[in-house]
Amino acid sequence: MSGDHHGHHPEPESPAALRARAIESLLVEKGLISTDAIDLIVRAYEQDIGPMNGARVVAKAWTDSAYKDRLLTDGTDAIAELGYGGNQGAEIVVLENTATVHNVVVCTLCSCYPWPVLGLPPSWYKSAPYRSRVVREPRSVLREFGLELGPEVEVRVWDSTAEVRYMVLPERPAGAESLSEPELAALVTRDAMIGVVKVQAPALAR
Amino acid sequence: MNGVHDMGGMHGFGPIPREENEPVFHQPWEGRAYALNASGNVRWFESTSGFRFAQESLPPAFYLNAGYYERWLGVVERRMVELGLATQDEIEARIQQLRAHPETPMPVHHDPALVERAATRLRRGRGPHRPDGAPPCFQMGDAVITKNIHPAGHTRLPRYARGKPGVIHRVHGIHDFADTDAHGLGRNPQGAYSVRFEAAVLWGPDAEPGAVYLDLWDAYLEPAASGGSTELRG
Numbered sequence: 001m002s003g004d005h006h007g008h009h010p011e012p013e014s015p016a017a018l019r020a021r022a023i024e025s026l027l028v029e030k031g032l033i034s035t036d037a038i039d040l041i042v043r044a045y046e047q048d049i050g051p052m053n054g055a056r057v058v059a060k061a062w063t064d065s066a067y068k069d070r071l072l073t074d075g076t077d078a079i080a081e082l083g084y085g086g087n088q089g090a091e092i093v094v095l096e097n098t099a100t101v102h103n104v105v106v107c108t109l110c111s112c113y114p115w116p117v118l119g120l121p122p123s124w125y126k127s128a129p130y131r132s133r134v135v136r137e138p139r140s141v142l143r144e145f146g147l148e149l150g151p152e153v154e155v156r157v158w159d160s161t162a163e164v165r166y167m168v169l170p171e172r173p174a175g176a177e178s179l180s181e182p183e184l185a186a187l188v189t190r191d192a193m194i195g196v197v198k199v200q201a202p203a204l205a206r
Numbered sequence: 207m208n209g210v211h212d213m214g215g216m217h218g219f220g221p222i223p224r225e226e227n228e229p230v231f232h233q234p235w236e237g238r239a240y241a242l243n244a245s246g247n248v249r250w251f252e253s254t255s256g257f258r259f260a261q262e263s264l265p266p267a268f269y270l271n272a273g274y275y276e277r278w279l280g281v282v283e284r285r286m287v288e289l290g291l292a293t294q295d296e297i298e299a300r301i302q303q304l305r306a307h308p309e310t311p312m313p314v315h316h317d318p319a320l321v322e323r324a325a326t327r328l329r330r331g332r333g334p335h336r337p338d339g340a341p342p343c344f345q346m347g348d349a350v351i352t353k354n355i356h357p358a359g360h361t362r363l364p365r366y367a368r369g370k371p372g373v374i375h376r377v378h379g380i381h382d383f384a385d386t387d388a389h390g391l392g393r394n395p396q397g398a399y400s401v402r403f404e405a406a407v408l409w410g411p412d413a414e415p416g417a418v419y420l421d422l423w424d425a426y427l428e429p430a431a432s433g434g435s436t437e438l439r440g
Binding site (some may be wrong): 010012013014015016017018019020021022023024025026027028029030031032033034035036038040041042044045046049050085086087088089090092093108109110111116119120122123124126127128129131132133135136137138139140141144145151154155156157158159160161162163164203 | 211212213214215216217219220221222223224225228230231233234235236237238239240241242244245246247248254258259262265270273274275276279282283286291292297300301303304305308312313314315316317320321323324325327328329330332333334335338362363364366367369376378381382386398400405408409413414415416419420421423424
C-alpha cells in the first residue's frame, strides 16, 4: 500500500491529499504511528470488512429459522457466531422487514453504522440530504431509491443516536427457493441491509 | 450543541447523491486519513464521544463543505496541535514542502506492537454495557417525554426529538452516557433505551405516517402521564 505514496504525481495533489500526506509524514517521523498499521486497517476495510459479511448473516437467517430467531433476539451474539464483531459493532440489533413493517436506518447526528457487518458507510449514507430527510420524509427518500411502499406498510426509521448499531434483515425474495445459502448471500445488497431497497429475486437481480 | 451536524428534519440539501459501485475509499489518502487515529500509540480522545464532539466543533462552513474523511482529517490535525504533537506552523510548512516537491518519499516507521494493537481493535469493540451503573428508570411500554434541553456541549438528543412524547420500545441496558463522557466528566452509566416516536408527534399532522426510533438515555427522559406517543403536543 505504501507504494501509492512513493511515485511521481503527474496531477497536482488535492489540498486534502497533501494535508493527509503532511500529517501522516509528521506522525511517522515522530514515531507516533506505524506505517504498516495504517496499511493493515486500510486493507481490512477494502477487502475483509464489508457488506459481504452482513449478506452471509442474512442468507443464514433465511435458511435456518433457529438462527433467525437468535439473530432477532440477540443480534450481537448471532453475528459473532459467523465470526463478525468489533469496532462499531459491539452491540448490534437486527430489524426484520416484513410485508407490513419496513425498517430503515440512519444516523442524523454523524454517520454511525454497523462496520463489522456492512463495512464503512457509502457516501450517500453520510450525506446531508439523507441524514436530514429520511427521518422526516422516509417514503419520499425510499422512492428516490426506487422503492414504493403501499399504505399498509408501516415505515420505521431508526436513528442511531447511541452505541447500538442497526442492521436490517430484508425479506427473502420470492423465486429464490432453490438457491443455496451462498447463492442467496450473493443477492443481498448493502442498501437492502440499510433498508432503502428490497432484495430482488434472482431474475430481476441480473 | 445546536450545530449543523444535527441535521434531522432540515430542508434544502436536495436529492440524495448516489454512486454505483462506489469504492470504499475514493482516493488513497481517504483510507490513510481514516486509519490515522487507530494506527498509533496516541490517545487522541478519551472516548468516541469526545471524537464526535470534536467533529461537531469544526467550523460549520467547513463541516458542511468537507467530505467525511476531510472532517476526519480535520479533527486529527486540530488534535495534533492541541496535544502538542506538532505545531500548526510545522504542519503548514510540511504541506508547502510536499507541494513544492511532490516526489518526496513518505517516511516509514514499522512497529509490530502497534500493528497488533490495530488488528485487535478491528476484531474487538468495547461493548457499551456497564452493569454496575445506575439501574434503568423505565420499562418497555412506559410513556416518556424527552426534555427540552439545549446543552452547549455534546449531546445525542437531536433537536427534532426534544420535548416530544414517546414510548419505551426496548431497554438496551445500562450504557455510558455520551454527554458527560465526551467532556471527561465521567461515564455516568445509566439506562439506555430505544424510544418510539410517532411521525405526527415529531413533524405535525401532515407528516408521512410512520414512526422514528431513537436511542436515548435516562438523563433525556421524564415520565409522561399516559399514552404520550399518540398525543400531539404544541
